[in-house]
Amino acid sequence: MLNHPALDLVFAALADPSRRTMVERLSRGPASVSDLAQPLDMSLPAVMQHLQVLETSGLVRSEKSGRVRMCRIESTAFAAAEGWFAKRRASWERRFDRLEAFLADEGADDATAARSTKTSKPRRRR
Amino acid sequence: MLNHPALDLVFAALADPSRRTMVERLSRGPASVSDLAQPLDMSLPAVMQHLQVLETSGLVRSEKSGRVRMCRIESTAFAAAEGWFAKRRASWERRFDRLEAFLADEGADDATAARSTKTSKPRRRR
Numbered sequence: 729m730l731n732h733p734a735l736d737l738v739f740a741a742l743a744d745p746s747r748r749t750m751v752e753r754l755s756r757g758p759a760s761v762s763d764l765a766q767p768l769d770m771s772l773p774a775v776m777q778h779l780q781v782l783e784t785s786g787l788v789r790s791e792k793s794g795r796v797r798m799c800r801i802e803s804t805a806f807a808a809a810e811g812w813f814a815k816r817r818a819s820w821e822r823r824f825d826r827l828e829a830f831l832a833d834e835g836a837d838d839a840t841a842a843r844s845t846k847t848s849k850p851r852r853r854r
Numbered sequence: 855m856l857n858h859p860a861l862d863l864v865f866a867a868l869a870d871p872s873r874r875t876m877v878e879r880l881s882r883g884p885a886s887v888s889d890l891a892q893p894l895d896m897s898l899p900a901v902m903q904h905l906q907v908l909e910t911s912g913l914v915r916s917e918k919s920g921r922v923r924m925c926r927i928e929s930t931a932f933a934a935a936e937g938w939f940a941k942r943r944a945s946w947e948r949r950f951d952r953l954e955a956f957l958a959d960e961g962a963d964d965a966t967a968a969r970s971t972k973t974s975k976p977r978r979r980r
Contacts, residue, residue, distance in 0.1 A: 736869050743866035748938070755942040757949050801946065810939040812874070816881035817936065820927070823883050 737785035738809045746770065747778050751801065754788060758800040761790075860912055864935045867911035872896065873904050877913060877927065884926040887916075 741747055750764045765775040779799065782788035786805035790797050867873055876890045891901040905925065908914035912931035916923050 735874065736871060739865045740869035742938075743862050743869060745862060748861065752942060752945075755946040755949075801942075806939070806942070810943065812868075813932070813936040813939060816878060816927075816932070819878075820881045823881075 734786055734805060734808060735812060738787055738805050741781050741785035741787055742809070744778065744781075746775075747782055750775075750778060750782060750799075751787060754799060754801040758798050761797045761799065764799060860931060860934060861938060863911035864913055864931050867907050867913055868935070870904065870907075872901075873908055876901075876904060876908060876925075880914060880925060880927040884924050887923045887925065890925060 742751070746768050749767060753759055753764055753767070761772065761775060761779065764779065765772055768775060779788065779790060783790060786802055787809075788799055789802050790799040792798075868877070872894050875893060879885055879890055879893070887898065887901060887905065890905065891898055894901060905914065905916060909916060912928055914925055915928050916925040918924075
């Protein structure tokens with residue numbers, strides 16, 4: 729995933745507040761371009777340009793249905809970006825688990841030293 | 855959170871594969887600038903520029919300790935970006951829950967119709 733080019737486009741697409749507003753709307757269900765434009769203070773062509781960036785990134789898909797262009801979120805690209813955060817958090821939490829285990833061990837060492845050698849129970853290693 | 859300016863900077867910072875590699879390294883623990891540069895095929899000044907973007911976004915903090923600049927991840931900015939995805943996923947899953955409930959209701963209607971009016975148990979509404 730390190731140099732996943734799709735992630736470059738997904739994160740670049742999400743770096744704009746109007747595009748995030750569009751994705752926020754689409755996470756509640758499919759919407760037409762006019763639905764997406766409604767909360768945004770911009771022209772329809774400007775909205776279409778933002779939509780284009782979202783579609784290129786793979787986050788959103790749209791298709792014409794009669795005279796209306798309907799848009800929906802693309803779960804694959806969304807999950808890839810979400811997964812990037814999840815992986816970082818996982819390695820970071822593993823680090824804190826190791827730190828906690830280390831400190832628990834240190835504490836056990838101190839306690840063992842204080843009680844001298846009376847207990848024979850092995851100390852916990854995680 | 856809709857127009858959170860910090861999110862603009864965080865997502866823009868993550869739109870670059872070298873900067874993501876730096877954050878990936880930092881999620882495993884604090885690192886010096888040379889540690890961060892090690893897997894990247896670029897000059898130290900280029901790494902420093904990327905670090906500057908990460909620091910401006912709030913994702914990373916660095917401080918000089920003697921002759922070494924040590925960098926660490928900033929959990930607040932990280933959590934804000936991660937939280938943006940979590941909120942989208944939550945509203946999207948609520949939508950699927952409602953859809954599922956609707957379909958279950960439709961199914962219950964069909965079953966009730968098929969069994970005529972023999973059962974008096976009220977059908978489940980979620």
